[in-house]
Amino acid sequence: MTGEFTKTTNFLDAVKGSLIISCQALPDEPLHSSFIMSRMALAATAGIRANSVVDIQAIQDEVDLPVIGLSKVDYPDSPVYITPTIKEMRAVAATGCPVVACDVTGQPRPNGEQLADIVATMRQEFPDTLLMADTDSLENVQAAEALGFDIIGTTMHGYTPVTKGANIADNDFEYLKAVLKTTSKPVIAEGKVDTPAKMKRCLALGCHAVVVGGAITRPLQIAQGFVAALED
Numbered sequence: 001m002t003g004e005f006t007k008t009t010n011f012l013d014a015v016k017g018s019l020i021i022s023c024q025a026l027p028d029e030p031l032h033s034s035f036i037m038s039r040m041a042l043a044a045t046a047g048i049r050a051n052s053v054v055d056i057q058a059i060q061d062e063v064d065l066p067v068i069g070l071s072k073v074d075y076p077d078s079p080v081y082i083t084p085t086i087k088e089m090r091a092v093a094a095t096g097c098p099v100v101a102c103d104v105t106g107q108p109r110p111n112g113e114q115l116a117d118i119v120a121t122m123r124q125e126f127p128d129t130l131l132m133a134d135t136d137s138l139e140n141v142q143a144a145e146a147l148g149f150d151i152i153g154t155t156m157h158g159y160t161p162v163t164k165g166a167n168i169a170d171n172d173f174e175y176l177k178a179v180l181k182t183t184s185k186p187v188i189a190e191g192k193v194d195t196p197a198k199m200k201r202c203l204a205l206g207c208h209a210v211v212v213g214g215a216i217t218r219p220l221q222i223a224q225g226f227v228a229a230l231e232d
């Protein structure tokens, strides 16, 4: 089905209070395939998060739901890999997805690119595309808001040197509560939300929506959880 969802349909209204399913599989994962990701997307009812132009396009051809697009690329001179440079930002935005997500962790970007410049270019070239900040810490939540990002994600909390090992569910979502107090922007909870109860708690605390990935779309990760339990 050709995606009938258009940028003019307000993304935030479409996903408010809902589950967004992250359908991603990197080249080293069993389900790495745009076709498989497009079929995974059929599990979604409100929105999807997807990695790479080819997967975004395959998903938009298959389902009429809004996509948060990103492009994971590793560069030798930077630890930033989620839509790291203006090149990836432009490519993802060109798919027509209503939201482009990128790393906002304060770490140096490839080629010395500056996030403020990237944002300014995106506002000029893709004025209708929303920008989602994949943040790791309160400092970078504040930085994202100051840069004018439209949506705050908790995506990278626990995945950067300063937040290594942290989980947004720790101490009844203590960190998420702090994020919600820190920003006036819509917050999408993301990262290790792996049960329906955790999803409900994030929404009850005030998140705009919740992204769940691995717990739904990564069978290897899911199976490893069961195998680990055998050894408990």
Ligand SMILES: CC(=O)N[C@H](C=O)[C@@H](O)[C@H](O)[C@H](O)COP(=O)(O)O
Residues within 6 Å of the ligand: 022, 024, 070, 155, 156, 159, 190, 191, 192, 193, 194, 211, 212, 213, 214, 215
């Ligand atoms: C750290 C990183 O690169 N996270 C990525 C962001 O796009 C995805 O691999 C995650 O699956 C997504 O954030 C959803 O999180 P979870 O799979 O835990 O529900």
